[in-house]
Amino acid sequence: MNSNQNKVRYWRESNDYRSEYFKKNPGLLGCIWFCSQCGVPLKGKENVQVDHIIPPSLFAKKKYKGTRLVSNTSLLSIALNSSFNTVAICHKCNLEKSNKVGMYTVKGTTAKGIEVTSGFIRHLASWIVYGSARFIWSISQILALPFRKKNSLLVKIIFIFLYLFVILYLFY
Structure with a gap:
């Protein structure tokens, strides 16, 4: 495992962002989500990958207590793993995106805006x-x-x- 993968694994362990994402974004009819990059409908949670809009691996820092790795409870860690920084994505687009930013971040932010708006409309209804x-x-x-x-x-x-x-x- 390279150091970048270790950073990603560490940040994922710091917060269960996938279950948090599904709690906040139940999807269309509770079973359909849309890829934030290509817009393809994803049926069922098992076909949905939850991706960070801003990749934590770009900002990951390990915290040690003596020689033991401990959870990073910094505000940055909490913000990067919050449901506001996660979107649904298909496997193909997630492999292509990896930890890149740029247009991927713009598409992810747009998809998050649509998710928040649809959630508001669902609650209002x-x-x-x-x-x-x-x-x-x-x-x-x-x-x-x-x-x-x-x-x-x-x-x-x-x-x-x-x-x-x-x-x-x-x-x-």
């Missing part, structure tokens, strides 16, 4: 759905009141026609 569901549940509880009480059949039929009229008026 879930809030809207949750809020709508709560609103509909509240309205249904109010609308069900006449049917819970011991009203006459005529009152219940009138309410059914009233509800149907309102629904038809609102949606047609």
